Amino acid sequence: MKNVIGKSWRDAATLIVLTKRSKQSLSRGGVNYEILLQTRTGRGAFPNSVVFPGGVTEDADEDDRWLQLFSLFGYTNRDLESLHHANGPITSILQKNPIRRHISLRITAIRETFEELGILLCSQQHKKQKDGLRADFISNIDVKTWQDRVSKNPESLWNLCEDYKCYPDIWSLHYWSNWLTPATLPKRFNTAFFVTALEEKPELKNYSTEVAFVKWSDPTEILNSSDVKLYPPQSYELTRLSHVKDLDELIEFAKSNSCYGHELVFPVYVKVADGILQILPGDDLYPSDVNDNNNNNKYIDKTILELRENCKTIHRAEYPKSKDIKPVFVIRNYKPYNHIDMGDRKITLQKN
Structure with missing residues (x-):
């Protein structure tokens, strides 16, 4: 199995972004949060479908400079090691080096979310100042210019962080699942799914040409919609998320569960x-x-x-x-x- 994956599947990461509903009333499905969803254009992978932001990994996501950057903000080896627990099964996408893979895949998810939607999930806070269950995002930058630069060269995310004295907020992303594209499909991805939550909704006006439409929706609404195209991973994960009605409870579970192993969904x-x-x-x-x-x-x-x-x-x-x-x-x-x-x-x- 390991050799087959090595030959035929590209590593990728995707990010499920959540936020509390703007109104306190519950949705039709009883949840008090919404999920950030994008509709792909007719070009590229998963054409015309509703998906979470994400994409394939790049060498820049594994650069050792990220470790040096985290240390400048007070993060130690113990903080890095907290991303993975040794007990339990290790799915394929994490097997090479679980801790480093947890780091690089989160950076992939953050980079791709910025490239596709212009949302920069980075923090300028020292570790001692970080609290709560929400991810930080930075909006006071020239989003379009940096978005173009990062899209053309993934290493530019490092330059962005250096210029704005920030770092990818990887500890606010929680590992959720690992899906492998069926072998019957021509484009195959070995994808790590992550979950994160934001305190407020960022502006959605700088999405890429790969994205036709972006919206916030509760999981029940999108699952019951007859005019959207969902692939099985999205249908399954939206259903699984909707099983937990409260956002804080969901993120607490995701955080406590993140460092443990899950089954590979193939x-x-x-x-x-x-x-x-x-x-x-x-x-x-x-x-x-x-x-x-x-x-x-x-x-x-x-x-x-x-x-x-x-x-x-x-x-x-x-x-x-x-x-x-x-x-x-x-x-x-x-x-x-x-x-x-x-x-x-x-x-x-x-x-x-």
């Missing part, structure tokens, strides 16, 4: 008599040894409902051939490792 497609299943880890049908072959070619001569009825533990998306039947994500008797237990549920999905 969807496996299985063709069945009346459609396609997307099987996730923990499902009775999930293969014990995942590779390119069993990710592409398996066929089971039974219907979706037959397989659902004959399995005890279910963690899968079901895509019927019939246009009259909506695809759904089904969870039954599945207990995630070290993450939110959503219980037994059936979630309506959109066809992509």
